[in-house]
Structure formats: structure tokens, C-alpha cells
Amino acid sequence: MRIDIHTHAFHPKIAHKAVDHLNNFYAVACAGDGTIDHLLAREKHARVDKCVVLCAATTPAQVIPANNYAASLQNAHDEVIGFGTLHPGYANWEAELRRIRAAGLRGLKLHPDFQGFRLDDARLLPIFEAAQKDFIFEIHIGDNTSPEKNPSCPYKLAAILDAFPDLTVIAAHLGGYRMWDHALKALGGRRRENLWFDTSSVTPFVTPGELRALLNAFPHERLLFGTDWPLYDPEEELERLQRMAGLSDTQMEAVMGNAERLFAARGPALM
Template sequence: MLFDIHTHAFHPKIARKAVEHLNRAYNLACEGDGTIAHLLEQESAVGIEKMVLLCAATTPSQVIPANNYAMELQRSHPEHVIAFGTFHPEYARWEEELERLERNNIRGIKLHPDFQGFRLDDPRLMPILDACQDRFILLFHVGSRRPLAECPSTPYMVARLAAAFPRLTIVAAHFGGYRMWEHTLKGLPPSENLWCDTSSTSPYASPELLKALLAHFPRERLLFGTDWPLYSPDKEIRRFQEKSGLSDSRMADLMGNALHLFA
């Protein structure tokens, strides 16, 4: 079974605005329209059967509606979608919300410190992460084009969290450090509770850097992700395989590793 571990789909009422925001934020032209229908169409065309859908609440007031939409997508497309919920450190009733996510079969949670406006080492997060141990997969956006000192989510922070919460299953997005992969190689060692996804790396990394990142982590702990709607599955698969030099069988293994994550 082939997986895309890193995708985003938005409510039809806001999909266009969300894509426009992504275009501005990342200075690109998204290859998807942001809707679940287009995502399913593009993934199916390349044989991807399961996709993880991610959301992030940029304010505490968005926690409930964001999670409601995640639950709706999980219920309406159970054969293809694994929806992740979200939380915000300023949302006071987080314990109740974790229980609600659990009751509704939400298996993971996405945090995007850049967009959500906090640091990944924020002390307010620590009791929440502790409560997520043995219960949820936590997928963190990691990295930034900003200087390391100004980045709210760094490979070093992820390494400290992995050590502090050994029973917390962590997925570090973007090979553990979007646009700061030299720090991934220096500051994010492999660990038993750490996985990395490959999203939003191949458009920027040289073949040499991509091969170094692949060699840095155990191959079974790497997860294929497109960051759709930023990049389409067909183009991302082709670009990633060309730059990495992976054989067809190794590429298939990479795209199937998430089966073990969700086992």
C-alpha cells in the first residue's frame, strides 16, 4: 500500500483563499486546488491509496472547527484518508479535546509553530505532549527560511522533545528541517520514537544533500510526503526519485513505510 504522509485539504468555502495564502507564504504556485476531490483525484492517478490530511489551528478559537473538519473528512473518506487533528497551547480545554479526538478515531495531531504563532519548545506544550504519549502520533512542521535563532521549530528542538518524551511518536516534517537541512544532519540524530517525512525537500535540495539526508536516518523511518497542494504527487515522485537515485523498489518501500507507522 502506498501512502502520502503529508497533505492538506481545506473546506470548499476557504480552499481558494488557503491556496492563495500558501502561494504568498512560500512564493510558489500550488499544483493542487486545495479541495479533497482534487487531492483524491491526483493521488489515485499515481496509485497512492492512503493519505494523511493535516490541519493547524492558527488561533485557539480555530481548534474546534479545525478538528471538526478533520473528523468529517475521516468519516466521509475512511478508505483513503487518515485525518490528523490539531491543538493550540493557548486553548484551555485541551484535555477534553484530546479525549474528543480519541473518541472519534483521530490518530495523529499536527503542529505548525510558524503558522500557529508559538515555539516548539514553549513550556505550555510540555504537559500536552506528555498527555499525547502512547495515544497520538505528533507531526511537527520543522524548519524555516529564517535564521536559526528566529526559527520557532528547529531540528534541535525536535531532538530534545524526542529525548524528553520517549513514548511520544514523532514525525518531523520536511526531513526534520525545511530549508535548514545542515542542522538536521548535525542536530537531529535517529531515535526509536522518531520518523521523518520527505515533503517540501526535493524542490530545494541538491542530489548530494538529498542522498545525505536519506543516509542519515534508517530507511524504514522515512515517510514519503508531497505537501499537497504545494506539489502534485506525480511531479514529486518523479523529482524525488531522479534526485535521490532510488530504484523503483526502494521508492516503493519509501512510499509504503507509513504502513508500519500506523500498524
């Protein structure tokens, strides 16, 4: 099964505003319009079977609406695996965990930079403790700044992984968006059973040599294909990743299929 582990889709009423924000924040021209229909059309064109749609609450008040939307997308589209979200400022997080577990959501997205907290925020510790057996965490890691200033640097993630060995984490952007040298130092060269990596938002910013060094530093069976749609198009990202990394068709299909193993290990097999 070919899976895109890292996508975003927004409610039609706000999709254009969300895309405009992404364009301005990242100084890019998004490949998609931000809607679920466009996402699924592009995934189908790229022969991708399923996609994880990530929802993150930028404020505590958005936690319930974001999780409702993630569940509605998963219920409406067989191709969608919905990931919900939490916020350390949301007081009723324990009840919300029970609610989204009952809704069948398989994971939680955290984006400290956009959500306005640091990954070493002590309020996250009980959330990790309570959620680690039931949810996969997809966490944005890195930014174009120093580790000290960055809310989600690879070193903060490494400390969490060591403290919670039963916590399953997908480190987005190969473990450190725009700070891949730190990702290599903090996360490379050591196999952590609770750590996976996605490839989203990497290839536009690295050389082929840098990409190969990153991929070789992490276990290949822990690599997950991700596009960060609507920023990047699935078909274009598949071609660019394979070409720059020098992966054979067999190797590329293995990366595309690793997510199915992850989900099988953490709950019901995907249908």
C-alpha cells in the same frame, strides 16, 4: 499500501483563499486547488492508496472546527487518514484530546510558525505527556532563518524527543525545512526510536547530492513519502524524489510503505 503522509485539504469555502496564502507565503504556484476532491483525484492518478490530511488551528478558537473537519474528511473518504490539532493557548485541551481520540483521529499536527508559538513553549509539555501514548505528532520543522529565530528548529525538536521517549514524532520536511544542515547536526547519525521523517517540500530546494546525504543520515525504514499537497503534485513528487535520490523501484516502494508500519505500531492496522 502506498501512503502520502503529508497533505492538506481545506473547506471548499476557503480553499482558494488558503491556496492564495500559500502561494504568497512560499512564493510558489500551488499544484492543487486545495479541495479534497482534487487531492483524492491526484492521489489516485499517482496510484497512492491513502493520504494523511493535516489540519492545524492557527488560533485557539480554531481547534474545535479544525478537528471537526479532520474527522469529517476521515469519515467521508476511505482514502483519508485525518490528523487533528491542538494549540497551547487552548485551555480545554484535555477534553479535546478525549474527543478526538473517540472520533478515531490517529495524529495531531503542529505548525509552530503558522500557529504562532515556539516548539519549546512550556505549555506544550503537558500536552505531549498526555497525548504520547495515543497520537502520532506530525510537526513542521524549520524555516529559512537561524535556529535561534525559528520557532521550530531541529534542535528544539531534538530536546523534545529526548524528554519524551514515548512520543512518536514525524519530523516534516526531512527534519528542517530550508535548514537541512542543522537537521543533519541535530537529528542525523543517531537512531531515535520515536522519530520518523517525511520527504515533503524538500526536493525543490536541494541538489541531488544534498538529498542523498539527508536520506543516508536517517534510517531508511523511518522515511515517509509526503507531498505537502496542494503545494506539490503526488505524481510529480514521486518521480522527482526517486530520480534525485537515485532510488530503485524496490527502494521507492519501501519508502511508500513505511507509513503503514508506523500506523500498525501505533494502533489499529489500516484497512
